Amino acid sequence: MFDAPTIGSTVELQDSKITASGVHVFYGDTHAIKDVNVNIAAKTVTAFIGPSGCGKSTFLRCLNRMNDTIDTCRVEGNIHLDGEDIYDRRVDPVQLRAKVGMVFQKPNPFPKSIYDNVAYGARIHGLARNKSELDAIVEKALRRAALWGEVKDRLGAPGTGLSGGQQQRLCIARAVATEPEVLLMDEPCSALDPIATAQVEELIDDLRTRFSVVIVTHSMQQAARVSQKTAFFHLGHLVEFGDTPTIFTNPSDERTESYITGRIG
Amino acid sequence: MFDAPTIGSTVELQDSKITASGVHVFYGDTHAIKDVNVNIAAKTVTAFIGPSGCGKSTFLRCLNRMNDTIDTCRVEGNIHLDGEDIYDRRVDPVQLRAKVGMVFQKPNPFPKSIYDNVAYGARIHGLARNKSELDAIVEKALRRAALWGEVKDRLGAPGTGLSGGQQQRLCIARAVATEPEVLLMDEPCSALDPIATAQVEELIDDLRTRFSVVIVTHSMQQAARVSQKTAFFHLGHLVEFGDTPTIFTNPSDERTESYITGRIG
Amino acid sequence: RDQVQIAGSSTVLPYASIVAEAFGENFDFPTPVVESGGSSAGLKRFCDGVGENTIDVANASRKVKEKEIKKCAENGVTDIIEVKIGYDGIVFANDINGNGFSYTPTDWFLALSDKVMVDGELVANPNKTWADVNVNFPAQDIQAFVPGTKHGTREVFEDKVILEGCEATGAFEHILASAEGDTAKARKKAAEKACIALRTDGRSVDIDGDYTETLARIDSNKDGIGVFGLAFYENNTDKLQVATMSGIVPSTESIASGEYPVSRPLFFYVKKAHIGVIPGLKEYAEFFVAEEIAGPDGPLAEYGLVADPELENTQSSVADEAILGSNM
């Protein structure tokens, strides 16, 4: 069930891009994240693993303040991006999210055409000077998300009329098109076949050369393949955080070991 | 990337539960399913595999006429359940769907409490005579979907407030609670961690003793683990259909081979 | 603002609009704007103050009340010219194919009053058909459509018909005898109030709308008898037959001569402060009461207005801009 990591173990780690310390998250009275401290390094892929419902998505959403949109959600603690507190009152969450992009767990394409879905971010951020540049951005993003071949003949068709896996890749393309500095991906390959998964993993590896990527995944193999750092969550706690090879080969916490060997879920 | 099948290869096949012949599906002008012929045997787990966007979900939705709800979708060909044409004009799709249940690719819990989500099917089909029977049904379904432990203290909380994987298991529990004769599961484990996946696979194996299960999956390992029959779809065609061990070890079509060995996606 | 602005009584409205239209045709001034909305609302806006954003003329189907004059004065509206334009005849009519009636006030009192005298006792009105009221009448169900309490016509109907009938049947004395009150005047007032109370069992229906509504009700209930303005009746003689009152047939002549008792005077009031400021205001007022307009052969009379026999006095008081109160 667990293949040895293939890449990423030898990459040099840069200084930290995001630092979270003492983060607690509450949904109403539910204490979903408990005292999490973590450093997301620049130009690194960090994997969040852990059993379903342990708080991975919740913590991920804290990193670009998407939790702001949930009324009942309350975040405590400090999260800094490039040394700046992102929960500071002067911070413009919009700018933050432009830097820290996100692919959601449930694919949520806009009820617009495929083209418009991908072009949206580029449009609002003014990444293209003209139509042909925009076309190029869209094509590149769709190619990177391994979707171009399937949709190139129907860019005008609605994004909501795609298959599950296609929607997921569309959302990846949409996020990639805006070129964020940090990309948060919540189970980006859950609906993808192995080939598409491999392509997305390639994309992630490619992104890592310039940006940081945080990826939530249930596939231990995937975590091992793409990430250099792994964080293991359990019941809202960050149980263990460290270099991916270490976590997978020599975990210090026994819960981690139980999880990666398939004993707790 | 591919483990040898562990179970299911030795099961005796029963007579066929669902037979599909010459099925074509169109979305408007798009030809999504092309001339598919397949037999789903009773008391068997059939896996549908194939690259993303190849038509697995589409075909699955044909089997209990969920495609009826998509305006642009047109189905041609014959699909028989227990020898009866399900697209016959006299057939009541409601009764059909009561027999052929479905778990969707995107978790879609109702905006109701967790309890009500699971009890929904039992209520409309009148499976419980009183509250305590209903409680029992709900608990059993949640247990089988490996969700009971996580939600037993908050059955009254809204199902939409669950994590992605929890929602997926909720939808499984919801479908299982109605006890359908055939259960169609569209990537039921995509958001689940390995332990939860194993539990759901156990459930599927258990269901097989009495019912038929059709499962769409991207994980070749999973297909090999749980299914006795496998159908490989590619670009809308049913490329190959046969016993799971045969498909995985000795595919007759080269596209199948390419796919399971990870060369086409 | 270039045009004269008029508001008030819906009873006066048709006459005022006939005059306004002719005025606009024959003068260089624009056609005045005549709003409806009722005497009360018209006078209220009239009394809102002096200035361009207030109206110049208020039409009223009754005389302005003392209290209103006081309110006016509080807002700076002091000099008011009262112009009486004629009388509005009030008639009783029912379906053209129904029975003909010739009433006396007593009949109406007995038909509609809440309480009537039976054998010297005041009892709840037992009459169901007109035959119960007057043996000469046919046995037709009593169903009357009378103006609602917001209409000035109702007041006239109460005063000149019901109250008369109340007195004539002796009910008034009976009520007065047992009326409460400290002074004779208070007792009389209480008795009057009791007299004019109409039955509420559905045989007397208040109409809050207009005569067209009354007509529609008679259309849908052939037994119904309604109260109308003379002008309205005269335009609908194909559907309505008019009843006589104490033997007199209502007409502009019989009302002008005072033979037919049920009528009320119509007025309009001019804000003197606006004369000379609002172009055409005085001309309009003079035009309105000119013989060729408001006289017995003019278009207003033709339409159903009962011309005022003393129209000349009115003409001269308009010409002199005689102010209310000063010439009384």
Place this chain on the structure above:
Amino acid sequence: MSDAKLLTPKTSIHTQSPRTKRRNAAETRFKVFGMIAISIGLLMLVALMGTILSKGIGAFQQSFITMEVELLEAKLDKKGNRNLSDIKKVTTFGYTPLIKNAFAKAVKDQGIETDLKTKDMAKMLSKSAAAQLRNVVIDNPQKIGQTIKFRFLANSRIDGYLKGRVSRESIANDKNVSVAQLDFADQLLKAGVLKKTFNIDFIIGADASDQRPEAAGIGVAMMGSLFMMLVVLGLSLPIGVAASIYLEEFAPKNWITDVIEVNISNLAAVPSIVFGILGLAVFINYMHLPQSAPLVGGLVLTLMTLPTIIISTRASLKSVPPSIRDAALGVGASKMQSVFHHVLPLAAPGILTGTIIGLGQALGETAPLLLIGMIGFIASNMPTTIGEGLLSPNSAMPAQIYEWAKRADPAFYERAWGGIIILLVFLVSMNTLAVILRRRFERRW
């Protein structure tokens, strides 16, 4: 899941269990209820439309009498110097003899035999005839002395006779028309002097006084309504949508927004006449806007329509799934952008529905207009500029209809229904635009 269940023989999907039968019966009932509901609504619409059409269609035709009138200099310009102010001194009353003469001559020319006096003949014409004549003379003084062909309206009784409303029996007690006049009308009809034709003036003309139902038109009031609707649409839609967006998407959820929310819903329940009271107090007495002006009417109706639009807009904003907002925010859109780019288009159908209903209500509203002076006899001219259209006194279609319905002459009754037809045509064209727009935004996801 018991063993018993296991052993139950497979049931066909054709044979329904009693429970399924019951459920399906319930399903059928439910659907039939839906059909019944639609049918009730449509049936009522048909009934109402049928009534309106049958009663009002006559208003679009009118009877005219054509004759040649000699514009006698001796009567119209005694001094003969064509001085306009002198010509103007001749009032409409002075024109009546010309018409009498012309009528007599026309009868003679056509060879019609009649005992009718010319005075009674002239009475068969509309009272507007003299004014029509006078206007022509004042506009073209040089025509004095010439003989010109005129088409005069017949009065309402004669018109009613041609339309079948008036008969020889029904006028027994009518002092405005006699049997002899009807006989004469028959002769005129035969001679082609009297004719019933389409009457464009009803659609474009102004109101006329109670004595001239035949001359009354709804055109000017229609312009009044048009300008009011422009004001209402121009203000209530943007303000309503803006207010809803703030309350639904931006406002912090606290008691203040609760108060505002309740407040707005409550405004919807305020009787329309109260908005008239408010309009009189604020716009006329305080802000000194002119009375009887469509601008003021539009402002009052705007206040009245706002709650409708706000309530429907908020409901539709609420119904947009949060995942759409998340998706936009996730790629770095601002809240404002996510709302304007994604949420608003998805909520557009509901917004347009609110607009349709709110504007429909505003178009048919009379009560508040009463207090700001737009009901009554307001026979102004067709506005020529936008400013005039907004500021000069005018009525509105429903007010005009309401006014006509009250008038004594039954001829107005027909016009009231005719006016309703025009109002509905106006309403339907207004709605059609919105409906087309709404169709473009409708989608399911």
Place this chain on the structure above:
Amino acid sequence: MPLTWLVLILLTLVGLGFILGRRRALRSANGDARLLHSRPHFYGANVALSTLVPSLGVLVIWLLLQPVLIDRSVSHMIPPEMVPADTTLGLVMSDVRRVAEGLDVAVARGVMSERDSNTLRTELTDLRARLGEVGVALGQDVRPEVLSAAQSYRRLSHAGTMGMTLVVLAVAIAGFGFSLIQSRKEFRARNVVERGILSLLILAASLAILTTVGIVLSMLFETINFFGLHDWRDFFFGNTWAPNFRGESELSILPLLWGTIYISLIALFVAVPVGLFAAIYLSEYAGPKTRSFAKPLLEILAGIPTIVYGLFALLTVGPMLAGLFGQGGALGVSWMAGATSVLTAGLVMGIMLIPFVSSLSDDIINAVPQSMRDGSLGLGATQSETIRQVVLPAALPGIVGAVLLATSRAVGETMIVVMGAGAIAKFSANPFDSMTTITTRIVSQLTGDGDFSSPETLVAFALGLSLFVLTLGLNVLALYIVRTYREQYE
């Protein structure tokens, strides 16, 4: 004319500002929009808004103030003896304004030269006649003081207009310049513009509050007057409504309230089921064709003038009901005395309200995501079960809003009640009785013939205010229901 020009110039500046702001920002980033903080059009919009909003504000204020100030200074020129006791200065001033306007028109038409207009003397010209020729009617002959006041009025207004033009342009250019200088790549234009838009949104929302304040204020004083004249105990707790010209009327709100509730309930009893079922049918069962014609057709019902419904009630529905339930009717019962009744009005009003419920609900139901329906159908639920248990709860807030709107309309309706329900205020449980409502009484007391300062008229205001408070309660209840039962999807 100059105002039109000024506005045109402003608009040109705004357009120009948009283009320049955009361009300048782009240039600061060397033509690469990607280096800007915000999209280029935000910079444009910033300049446009900074140009327009302050200058427009100044313009409006100036336009409001100038006449007042000029009036004040010109009115000094009117000698007090010219204002007799019976008029006010304001009226003389309106004469002055009219003359001034007349002169403007005369000059504009070329009938008079600008010089003439300033040197005119009443003794020498018949001004009234001359102005009459150009279509300006004057109420009386022009007095010399009025003329000279008018002339200085003209002078001042010309000067004022000039000043206004200058100041407004200055403000516009200042805003223009300042914001243009700001338009550099690091400037946070989007945030500024969005904050501007947000304040506009807040402004729009507060208009609703202002309206409420206005309504309450416009009724409050007369209500207080009413309670000064009439016993509040009778108003709130009496049981008779009997206004009377002689005064001492009994004016209790209770019978009217009963009528209001009764009629509204019947109307909702018709409109809510019919409307809701129609909405469900349209959005869930009907094909797109049926839907696209049936929905707009139903919406026409909301736009038919209420007077038509009133006549329909009076002439068709009333007699029909009387034919069924009246004396000698088809059913052999005699529950109904006349054609007018609570039932008549309620039924007809219900028909009018159908589209209020159906159209809005249809939109909201349509917005419920298909995946919700799929989830239910996939479990073997019938369509009606899906609708009742999944779709409707999810659409609840919108449906409650629609019902609330219908209720509001029912409470506020007059014409149908006047013609359909009769005008008798009484307590009765019999739906075949005539009754009346608060709203109709407000209208009829306000438009009646009574003394306008009598309690019989003023009671309209008290009724209005009481109704306002009552419906407020209703709305609080509705809010509570929505909060409690709302099911938020996704």
